[in-house]
Amino acid sequence: MKAGGFLTMAMALCMAVSVKAQEKMTLMPAWMPQSQFAGYYVALEKGFYADENIDLTIEHMGVNSSKPGIERIGSGEVDIIISHPIQALMARDYGLKVKNVLQVTQNTGIMIVSHKKLDGPQSLNGQSIGRWKSGFSEICEICCLNNNLDVKWVPFLNGINLFMSGAIDATVVMKYNEYYSLVEAMGSIDPENVLWFADCGYDIPEDGLYVTEEYLAGHRDLVERFCRASMKGWNYCVEHKEECVDIVMDYMEKVGVKTNRYHQTVMLDGMIELLRNRETGRIDYASIPQDKYDKLVRDLLKAHYIETPVSYSEFSK
Amino acid sequence: MNASRSFSKRLSLNIIGTTAVLFMAAILTLGVVSYSMAYNSAIKETSAAMKSNFLEIEKVLGEVEAVTNSNAWLVEKFCENDTALLDVVSNLILSDSNIVSCAIGFEPYSVYPDKMYYCPFAYFDEEGKVRTRMMGSDDYDYPLMDWYIIPAMLGHEYWSEPSLDSDGSGRLITSFSKPLYWNDGRLMGVIKADIDLQWLTDKIQSIKPYENSYTILAGRNGSYISHIDKSKILSETVYTGSLGVGDEKAIASIRQMMSGQTGVIRINRPEYKGFFIYGPLTNGWTAALVCSYKDVFSKATRMNRISFLVAILGLILLYLTNKRIIGRHVQPITEFAYSALNISQGNFKARIPEVKSDDELGRLHDSLDYMERSINEYIRELRTTTASNERYESELNVASAIQMQMLPKDYPKFDGVDLHAQLHPAKEVGGDLYDFFVKDRLLYFVVGDVSGKGVPAALYMAITRSAFRFIAGLGLPVDGVVARINNSFCDGNDSGMFVTMFVGCLNIDTLELNYCNAGHNPILIVSPNGKPSYLHAKPNLAAGLFEDFPYQGESMTLERGTRLFIYTDGVTEAENHINEMYGERRLEEFAGKEDVNESSEQFLENLRLSIKDFVKDNPQNDDITVMSIKL
Numbered sequence: 001m002k003a004g005g006f007l008t009m010a011m012a013l014c015m016a017v018s019v020k021a022q023e024k025m026t027l028m029p030a031w032m033p034q035s036q037f038a039g040y041y042v043a044l045e046k047g048f049y050a051d052e053n054i055d056l057t058i059e060h061m062g063v064n065s066s067k068p069g070i071e072r073i074g075s076g077e078v079d080i081i082i083s084h085p086i087q088a089l090m091a092r093d094y095g096l097k098v099k100n101v102l103q104v105t106q107n108t109g110i111m112i113v114s115h116k117k118l119d120g121p122q123s124l125n126g127q128s129i130g131r132w133k134s135g136f137s138e139i140c141e142i143c144c145l146n147n148n149l150d151v152k153w154v155p156f157l158n159g160i161n162l163f164m165s166g167a168i169d170a171t172v173v174m175k176y177n178e179y180y181s182l183v184e185a186m187g188s189i190d191p192e193n194v195l196w197f198a199d200c201g202y203d204i205p206e207d208g209l210y211v212t213e214e215y216l217a218g219h220r221d222l223v224e225r226f227c228r229a230s231m232k233g234w235n236y237c238v239e240h241k242e243e244c245v246d247i248v249m250d251y252m253e254k255v256g257v258k259t260n261r262y263h264q265t266v267m268l269d270g271m272i273e274l275l276r277n278r279e280t281g282r283i284d285y286a287s288i289p290q291d292k293y294d295k296l297v298r299d300l301l302k303a304h305y306i307e308t309p310v311s312y313s314e315f316s317k
Numbered sequence: 318m319n320a321s322r323s324f325s326k327r328l329s330l331n332i333i334g335t336t337a338v339l340f341m342a343a344i345l346t347l348g349v350v351s352y353s354m355a356y357n358s359a360i361k362e363t364s365a366a367m368k369s370n371f372l373e374i375e376k377v378l379g380e381v382e383a384v385t386n387s388n389a390w391l392v393e394k395f396c397e398n399d400t401a402l403l404d405v406v407s408n409l410i411l412s413d414s415n416i417v418s419c420a421i422g423f424e425p426y427s428v429y430p431d432k433m434y435y436c437p438f439a440y441f442d443e444e445g446k447v448r449t450r451m452m453g454s455d456d457y458d459y460p461l462m463d464w465y466i467i468p469a470m471l472g473h474e475y476w477s478e479p480s481l482d483s484d485g486s487g488r489l490i491t492s493f494s495k496p497l498y499w500n501d502g503r504l505m506g507v508i509k510a511d512i513d514l515q516w517l518t519d520k521i522q523s524i525k526p527y528e529n530s531y532t533i534l535a536g537r538n539g540s541y542i543s544h545i546d547k548s549k550i551l552s553e554t555v556y557t558g559s560l561g562v563g564d565e566k567a568i569a570s571i572r573q574m575m576s577g578q579t580g581v582i583r584i585n586r587p588e589y590k591g592f593f594i595y596g597p598l599t600n601g602w603t604a605a606l607v608c609s610y611k612d613v614f615s616k617a618t619r620m621n622r623i624s625f626l627v628a629i630l631g632l633i634l635l636y637l638t639n640k641r642i643i644g645r646h647v648q649p650i651t652e653f654a655y656s657a658l659n660i661s662q663g664n665f666k667a668r669i670p671e672v673k674s675d676d677e678l679g680r681l682h683d684s685l686d687y688m689e690r691s692i693n694e695y696i697r698e699l700r701t702t703t704a705s706n707e708r709y710e711s712e713l714n715v716a717s718a719i720q721m722q723m724l725p726k727d728y729p730k731f732d733g734v735d736l737h738a739q740l741h742p743a744k745e746v747g748g749d750l751y752d753f754f755v756k757d758r759l760l761y762f763v764v765g766d767v768s769g770k771g772v773p774a775a776l777y778m779a780i781t782r783s784a785f786r787f788i789a790g791l792g793l794p795v796d797g798v799v800a801r802i803n804n805s806f807c808d809g810n811d812s813g814m815f816v817t818m819f820v821g822c823l824n825i826d827t828l829e830l831n832y833c834n835a836g837h838n839p840i841l842i843v844s845p846n847g848k849p850s851y852l853h854a855k856p857n858l859a860a861g862l863f864e865d866f867p868y869q870g871e872s873m874t875l876e877r878g879t880r881l882f883i884y885t886d887g888v889t890e891a892e893n894h895i896n897e898m899y900g901e902r903r904l905e906e907f908a909g910k911e912d913v914n915e916s917s918e919q920f921l922e923n924l925r926l927s928i929k930d931f932v933k934d935n936p937q938n939d940d941i942t943v944m945s946i947k948l
Contacts, residue, residue, distance in 0.1 A: 133461050154470065157461040161478050164538045165463075167470035184554040185538040187568040187575075258481070258551040262561040 022055040023222050028069045028078040030136070031158075032060050033251040034259065035267035036177060036207070037082060038244045039104070043233025045247050052225035060255060068134050070098060073212055079219075080226065084206045085288060085296065086138045086305070089315065093306035097213040100316045102227040103287050104234065105207045105274040110139055110197045113163070113182055114170035118195045121147045128152040130162050130171035137172040139202050142299045160185060176270025180263055198278070204296055205288050206274070216317060223317075231285055238272055238283065241265070287316050324650070325643040333636045340628040347624060351617040359613040360581060363526050363594045363606050370524050374517060375599050377415055381493050382474065384413045385510045392421055392497055392508060396428055399437065403449040406439035410447060415512045417441060417482075417490065420452060421497075422459045423506035434459065435506075440484070457483075465507045468494040476600035478536040479514055481551065489514040489542070489550065518543035521604060527612035537601045539575060555603075575603055649678050653685055665693050713745040713772075720775055723782055724751060728918070731755055731825050733877070735947040736762070737917035739925070740940065741887075747940035748774025748816075749885050750782045754790070758825050761789040764883040764944050765818035766837065768859075777814050780806075781860075785820070795820045795833040796870030799860060803835070803868065806861030815861035819883050828877065828948055833870040835860050838886055839901075841908055845878030849908035851901065880920070880947045882908060887941035891928050894935045899928055917945035 029037040040058065043049055049056040059078055061069060069081040070088065074096040088098045112118065112129060121143050131137040133155040144151045156162045160181045163171035173179045175196065183189055197203070209227060216223055237244040245264050252259050275283045288296075293312050300306045388409050395401035406419040418440035425433040434453020442448045452459060459465050468475035474495045482488040494509040517534070521543045524532045534543035539554030549557075555575065559567040570582045570593075579596040591613070595605035652670035659667035669689065672682040721740070728737050738751045748767030753760060763785045767777040781802065788801045799820050806815065817836040823829070832852075834840075836859030839851040855869045875881075884904075891899040907927050911920055921943050928941070 133458065154466075155461055156463075156466055157458060159463070161463045161538060162467055162470070164478075165467045165471060165475065167467050184556050184560060185540075187539075187556045187560075187572045256481070256487075260549075260553040260557050262553075262557050 022050065022053045023219075024055045024057070025049075025080065025222065025226060026057045026059055026078040028059050028061065028072055028081045030069055030082045030084075030134075030207070032257050033248065033255055034177065034257070035245065035248045035264045036174075036271055038237045038248050038268050038271065039230055039234030040082075041233075041247050041251050042236050042244050043229045046233065046236060048229040048232045048236075049226070052229045054222065054226055054229065056226075070096065070210065073098065073210065073215070079215060080209055080211050080223070082207055083210050084136055085204060085208065085293070085315070086300065087135050088208075088210050089297065089300055089310050090135075090138075090305055092310050092314070093308060098210045099213055099216055099314075100208050100287070101211055101216065101223050102209040102230065102285060103205050103316075104209065104230070104285060105271070106205050106277050106286065107274045108139060108196075108198050108203050108206055109175035109177075109270065109274050110137060110202075110206075111173050111175050111179055112140060112170050112195045112197075113173050113179065113189060114193050114195075115163075115166070116169060117190075117192045118170075119192075121149065121195065121200055124151055124170065124195070125149045126151075127169035128154055130154045130156050130168045132172065133157060136174075136206075138300075138303075138305055139197055139204055140172055142303050142305075143197060143200060143202050145303050146299065176267045176274065180266045180270075184263065203278070204292065234275060234285075235283070237268065238275070241268055241272075244268060325640055325647050328643050328647075329636055329639040332639055333632055336635060337628075337632055340632065344621065344624050344628055348617070348621045351620060352614055355614050355617040359526070359608060360592075360594060363524075363530075363608060364579075364596075366524050366526055367532075367594065367596055367604060367606055370520055371596065371598060371604070374520055377516070378476070378493070378598075378600060381413055381415055381510055381512055384409065384416070385419075385493055385495055385508060386474075388412075389495055389497055389508055393499070393505065396423070396505070399451070402437040403439065406437050407447050407449055409510060410439050410441065413510070415516065416510045417488070417513045418484075418511040419509065420459070420511075421506060421508045422453070422465045424504050425460055427503075427505060464492040464494045464509045468496045468507055469504055472496060476602075477509075478538055478540060479542045479551065482511070489518070491542075514542060524604075524606055526606075527608055527615075529612050530606060530608040532604055532606045534602060534604045535575070542602065574605060577601070577603075646678075650681070653681055656685060660689055660692065665689060665696065710745075716772065716775060717742070717745040720747070720778065723779060725753060729755075731760060733948065734760060734823070734825055735917045736760070736944070737921055738764075738942070738944040739921050740942045741925075741937070742940045743887070743937045744771055748778050749887065749940035749942035750778045751883075751942050751944050752782050752785055753944075754786065755825070756790060756792070760823040760825055760946075761785075761821070762823070762883070762944065762946065763789075763818055763820045764837070764885060764942055765816050766885040766887075766940070766942070767816045768814055770940075773812065773814065777806075777816060781816050781818070785818075789820070789822075794870055795822050795831045796868040799833045799835045799857070799868045799870075800866070803860040803862075803866055804864055807864035810861055815859040817859040817885075821881070821883070823875075823881075823946070823948075828875045828879075829872060830875055830881075831870055831872045833857060833868055835868060838884060838889065840884075841882040841904065842875075843880040843882065843908050843911075843913065845876050845913060847909060847911075847913040849905050851905070875948055877948050878913065880908075880913070880917075880945060882920075883944040883946075885940060885942040887937075887939040888924075888928065888943060890939060891932050891941065892935055892938070893932045899931050903931070915947075917947045920945045920947070 027040060029040065033041070044056055044058065068087060070083050070091045072078050073081050074091070085100065088100060091098050112124065114127060116127070118124070124144060129151055131140065131153050141153060154162070154168050160171065160178055162168055164185055173182065209230065211223055245261060245268055248264050249259070249261060277284060277286065290312055293315065297309055301309060388405055391405045392402070395405060402421060406421060409419040410416045418438065420436055420438040423435040428435050436452040436459055437449065438452040439447055439449045464477045467477065474493065477492040477494060479489050479491040482490045490511045491514055492509045492511045494507050496507050497505040499505050521532045521534045531545040532543065533541060535555045536542055539556055540551055541549045541553055541555070544550055555571050556568060559571060573580065574582055574593060574595045577597045582593040582595070584591050584593065589609065591607060591609035593605045593607055595603060597603050649670055649672055656667045656669045667689070669682060669686050672678045724740055736753060740747070740749050740751060742749065748770055749765065751764045753762035765781055767774040767781065784802045784805055785798070788798045793801065799818065819832065819834050819837040819840055821830055821832040832854065834854035835857045839853050841849055842852050843849045854871055857868045858866050889899055889901050889904060907924060911923060924943060
């Protein structure tokens, strides 16, 4: 009995040491659970973070919230967020020193769908266009600005109801999300009513992982391990789509988000398409190219989204 | 009996087959009509049910709209009085039992310059008490929410797309929102009343005209608001299922359904066959009643199955009855067949079944009876005729034998003169003749051909032969012999018979030949060196045509070794199967090829074979008579 008790205590101690060795980390995706973030849920569920000794918690923002996630790493609510380069640069301009630690997608998913036919950015002139209050549609506004277009931007929270009600002429959508919501609402979308900004010279990569400089300085190894596990999660998604959709659906059910399997499947397909380099077709999680970055900074300065330039080295780790 | 069963069975089956086709056509028509009636009735009834429920739903929605509108004027009045505004929203939710919460969202900074969010809100707590609070924060950014921004931008009232209540109750709500304006026309804010959709979904689902029918309700963006499968509510749109399987046809139909019109869509998928009857509510939502054909047509199907079963049973009964009745009626036919078989086997006294009816069977009986009597009569006549024919044939045979006996059979040699003759009649008796005799070193010979054939010709042949023997025996010259024969024939020749003949008288010592040709074929003379030639005598008429006709005889002296060949037209007119005649030329060639030293008998035999070889199996149609005299 004594020997057995000692063995039990030793095992419990080992487990305690093991748990203690895992470093806590909190991730906030840019939205509610959906296939856009499948790689992170899958990495968590498959134990890829645990393998890297990370005890990850994923927190989601409220469905009616307009507070950008990037503000939440500044306040320390979360450790790492999923955001876009433009949001990060604007945050830096506000004084929040955030750094890109992994560029996940390689292309933009931003589109504009209109009730009218679209033929290039010029055709947006005079239209009222819905955009998310939380951001992510700045590239559209920069494009319109560069083309001297008279566009009325209408901020809204989310969804497609504003556009479907006919209150606005057009709306910003993500190629992998709201675009399919509109397809599900109308049965189909005429391709002539769609403008994809990757085809308009504004193919700025989007989803990436961001932390504050301060956090990175103190947790460089942890962040690297996190990125490694996240990439593993995404790679797993590419090979096991159905299983990953199952995982996403479970997450969505837990938080009570209404969805359907078709939507999450096409969203995952859309995300995987954005993961790939458009020229090589490879998934390499490459950092944003320097020339593309420099043009983006120039555009942001011109549009006064930022007032001071941010160097490439300041932006990316 | 087997034949009877087979016929009655076949006839029964034919009747049943025809009847079955008519029955099936009737049942099919009945089926089509009943299905069509059921379908039209279903459309009518379901349309009426939907319309009735729509009216109830719209009445409720209308009441909510009216209550909200009637309180809107209070907002401006109490816009700077939080308590009063909270009373307004509280009173509003109490004034209509369908309203579960209410809010007045003001435009940011429009009431208080320092307040971005200003939104009095009232709701029922878990105990059903009215609670109030001010809403609006980063996490409840109402100016950007659908219930606010859409009516604000549209500038008119708006029923929002249903959503889950943000209080976490899982309750499905929709909001009636009305934009409010300051006196100067600027947007003041939006007042909204939330209603629980449970009553609406219950009402929708109560439209259930058939056991398995159900109703769906979809918002303007296609999201299911009510569905028999609750997991689809707010999760899927009316298009999702079809998009998942890429069913473009279904998508087109759904688009039609969502177009705000009333109509019917037929579904003909392997897994589901039925129809949607759909129509819009006044707030832009679409309801569709889904009915399966199985349900709609259940009564018609049951009725058609019963009709089918009755038809089958009727056909079976009809078959059995028909078979029995037809069998009974067909029985006499079987007996007739048996009688006919007996008759055909030679029993001409076979019993014919009695039938007293004056119908087809009666006529069949009379016909068979008449046939039997006719056969018996015919057989009697046939027996008489056959006996007569046999007697005649026997007599003919005797006549033939007598005729042949009249012809000389012995061919004695006369100092180097070799004579031989043959007669081959075409029938039992013929009209050809030949004869010869020697008197005083003179060889008298004749070859003749009586006109006609058969017994009359044979009688004339016999007369001619007798006349020749008698008259030539008187020692008259040959023309005198023929003249006497002619006159004797012409005397009392009512039948118009005549005879051609070649009469010759050869001096055996001097080889002088006197001859008279009375309408007969030219004779053939083969010289000692073997060269044949026809002897064309003076043209005399055949004997028996004109009394006292002046026949002219001729004479010539022949060389030793010469052959005389006398024949009737049966030789030259012998025909082969293509009606080609043996002819004088072929006869001349034959004679030229034969050995000059050949005996007369051999010569005639070779000629017979030559003619036989020419005519092959063609039947002989004339008497053939030949005579060869080799000097």
